[in-house]
Amino acid sequence: MQQIHKEYAPETADPNGVCLSQTPLAAGDLTIAGALASDGVATFDIPRHVSITAAGDDSTSSFTITGTGRNGVALSEVIAGANATIAIGTKNFKTVTGVAIAAASVGAITVGSSASFDSPVIPVDSGERPFAHSVVQSGTLTHSFVYTMDDVFAADFDESAAGWNENGGEKSADFASTIDTPVTGVRLVVTAVAASASLVLNFLSTRR
Numbered sequence: 001m002q003q004i005h006k007e008y009a010p011e012t013a014d015p016n017g018v019c020l021s022q023t024p025l026a027a028g029d030l031t032i033a034g035a036l037a038s039d040g041v042a043t044f045d046i047p048r049h050v051s052i053t054a055a056g057d058d059s060t061s062s063f064t065i066t067g068t069g070r071n072g073v074a075l076s077e078v079i080a081g082a083n084a085t086i087a088i089g090t091k092n093f094k095t096v097t098g099v100a101i102a103a104a105s106v107g108a109i110t111v112g113s114s115a116s117f118d119s120p121v122i123p124v125d126s127g128e129r130p131f132a133h134s135v136v137q138s139g140t141l142t143h144s145f146v147y148t149m150d151d152v153f154a155a156d157f158d159e160s161a162a163g164w165n166e167n168g169g170e171k172s173a174d175f176a177s178t179i180d181t182p183v184t185g186v187r188l189v190v191t192a193v194a195a196s197a198s199l200v201l202n203f204l205s206t207r208r
Helices: none
Strands: 001-009 014-022 043-046 050-054 062-068 074-080 086-088 093-101 109-112 131-138 139-149 176-178 185-191 199-203
Touching: 014 043, 014 050, 014 093, 043 109, 050 074, 074 086, 093 109, 131 139, 139 176, 139 199, 185 199
Parallel strands: none
Antiparallel strands: 001 199, 014 109, 043 093, 050 086, 050 109, 062 074, 062 093, 131 176, 131 199, 139 185
């Protein structure tokens, strides 16, 4: 019988942990020298999404983030700029080795770790369904339990492009439910996390 127990205790977001405030005068690379950086490489506590804070209107520009994701695999993402607010990517970076802007910025830019991330994909034996799952949280955070029916073992499987479905919607408290769908993988999507918050995911087959 399949049974899974996972615990997550992410650090709080650091909005300028990758790049301290700077105003690029032309297209090119930003300097990576935030608190999370060493020798031009920023390292996050866990793979998580990158945030870009714009002081001005940089909504017509874009930023190319390069680095590594889970297990040290090379990763890149293009994030559209924002208008005096925060733009957040969707890919999970463990390290950031480059941040490039497509044009001169209108105002100051900072780059860092966001308060959102996706837990690693957990493969599931669909033949063991139905399943029961629970998410127990401590502290303040927002999470969703999601599942996919894509082939998570395929050589070209891309977690950021996979078809994910929510079970129960977004929650900010403990949550438990069942699922009787031929799922192949599950994970947690966290969209907000405060200091000292943590999550525990329990997932098991209830097949008899």
